[in-house]
Amino acid sequence: MSAAQLRSAMGLINTYGIYLAAMMARGLELVGKLGLYVLGARILGVHDSGYFFLCLTWVGVFATVSRGGFERAVVRHVAAELAIGKGRAARHALLTGGVAVLVIGLVVSLITGALSEPIATRLFRDPEAARPLFLAAFIILPQAMCYFVGNALMGLHKSAWGQLVQNGLWPCFTLAALLAGVQSLDGVLIALAVANVAAALIGLVLVWRDRHRFVDTPSDMDGTAEQLPALWRTAMPLAVVETVQILLPSLPVLLLATFGQPAQVGAFSVASRISMLTWVVSASIGSVAAPSFAARHRQGQWDALRQLNRKVRLAIAVFSAPLLVGMFFFPAMILHLVGPGFEIAATALVILAVGQLVYALLPCQEIVLAMAGHGGLLRWLTVAQTVVCLILCVLLIPSFGMIGAAIATAVFASQLAIGSALAVLRTMPRAF
Template identity: 25%
Template sequence: MRFSAEATAERFLPERLSARVQPLLARLDAVLFANDERAAAGRMSLAAFSIRVVSAFITLVMQIFLARWMESFEYGIFVLVWTTVIIAGSVASLGFHTTVIRYVSEYREKGMQGELHGILLTSRLFTLVLSSAIAALGIAGIWLLQPWIENYYVIPFYLGMVCMPMVALGDVLQGIARGNSWAYWALGPIYIIRPTLILLFMGAALLLGMRPDAPTAMLAAIAATYVTTLGQMAGIRWNISKIITPAIPKFHLREWIIVSLPIFLVEGFFFLLTNMDVLMVGFFMEPHDVGIYFATVKTLALVHFVYFAVKAGAAQRYAQFTHSDPVRLAHFARETVSWTFWPSLALAVFILLIGRPMLHLFGTDFVSGYPLLFIQMIGVVARAAVGPAESLLTMSGNQNSCALVYGATLVLNLTLCVILIPAFGLWGAAIATALSMTFEAAALSWTVWRRLGVAMAIFIPPPPRVST
């Protein structure tokens, strides 16, 4: 229900006065409520942006404290293991954490209550069972490969597998919340509460006399992740109970899995691509180098959150426009490019100006990573120049094409890392990532144009506005 100015005047003002002001108020309603879809996406993106701003600050503070408490060697072990856990958890849902956004939006709009109950139940149970099985296989794999793994990685990786199912479930809960445009329930737990709790639990562990090392940090991460995910699940269930009517769940598991598998490839390639440089630095170099490189990545996260904020707000609207209004989809998609690029560019310049003192906060060893920011920033700005193009492909049913782009980019990135890191060290990792991200942006933009006819690139002039 929406309270319009015109209806309010008709109800509460005297008849003659109401008759005079109603035309003016009708125009006010047209200004305020024209294009509700774009306004809703804007509100979602603004809320997501605000959360990411706060999250970036909290995460940066958390990483600074962890780096200073553990020093670069133990910090490097922790960030490599934690990065691996986040990647594994993100792909362990088999793509359901993104599929659920599409189907929750579609089923709610079409009033398909049985299917809505079915996708909500299936996404959570399927993810929890599958991620637990993968975690068990991971523990067995660590045990079998222990003779070939450096001793200082073994215990942290065991602990990481314990944490992984809750990471996966949290991603699906985020997708459910995003499908309902609940920005704070979608992003707040993962991006604000969890890093805050990791910092608090780690501080408490040190006060209790535990060692400032990677296993202690992983125990703090386990506790924080379980508390956050279980609390998020309770909150989302409470919100769901208020907006959907009871119905017998209807399951279309085959359809959901068919749609999810390409998304699984897209998301898997995306997370591997986003973190491949960190993983490869860990493979070829020492934990000390991993810590320095990861500190530069965390500094760049201040720019990345613009992209993620717009993506969070736009994904649901992409799905709605795909089914209802392809013309408006093209105009809205082009707007999201501008929302992504210009704030990202401004933040990129700002980060380059303050990057050295920011890295110094991690410790004096980390300042050596400052020149890497200039190379890494090229890839970040290139990705921002095409907006959340992969979300548009996924939400419009072109997830197979998107998977091909990410697969090709991942192969390119892996090849460049293998060639450049042994030869140039951290500089090689930065160059490999910047080149790969530039290729990714160009390939995504071209694919969107070929498949949908939408100009997802900041340097292409926008089409004329559609009257609404």
């Protein structure tokens, strides 16, 4: 083996090692969240666990709103500015985004806390939900900051740490509180708030340790690189994308709950989460590659960008293959492992796997668009995805139940993959 071949092989091993580290971080997230949800439901019982999951949903949606797209924008700006030696500009983007998330998150938290009683009585028609929602207000800002700091670490090419901070640490910390003896709903929600604060602070310490990188250094591209837009301009379309992406997977479940039987809703929800394991693989690898996408685009290194894009697609296809094989050929067996009775969603799982297969073959092109500054185009792709999902849900779910929900979910997953890939081919053919 020649020296060049050896370097290429070592580089490939290093790349896949980084991807594996990122997926291990997501694996910790899955273990922590699954343990938290299962143990929390067991400790709190049916009544209080309903409020717990209601608060988790509320926090998830409004923490996303609080981030305003700045968490995705900061990945691009920090990575792109550092790539051409503009450390001060990267620091400015980081501070600007952090202050914006802090202010928006504080406002949203205060509104939730102040209006918790009317929200409970008028929106949910349950006065008992007021106190849990009031406590949930204390979680929104810390979780928004947790995700923002995690993405800032990704912009610094510390993707495994970034995923731990935004997704892995807080569920594990909260689970530890439950194991330590927290038994009440109030206690669990307070522990969740403290866990998010702790994770955000750990992330801030990690960012602070890299403060030496936020200085200007000489670069071959001084004065030649295109000026990046203001951070808020990058963030605005991405805010729409992020909000829609957290709401979209819930639409088929909500309509199925309206027209289907409870057993169908439960079985489909489990099948949907199993199928999303391929998305976890893609998100893990994509988060590692995102800052490099931004840096290569900023430097105008089209050959390197195309090569990276192809490596990412290959890695996701390789890591997703065993999961997809299981979903296609052993759906009932996989669902039975969850519990007896869930096998009724076997056909739905196969349909969901078709959508995930398409995404696994054309993954992460929406990340390429976001990191290259095409957030506006990505926003319209997401809007189209939402319209198609709504139409299919309304047409299919009342007549076909969970099969209709599975078809709608598979189509919108495929639509994002195909649409974003075509958009990259049209706007940046040299990147594909």
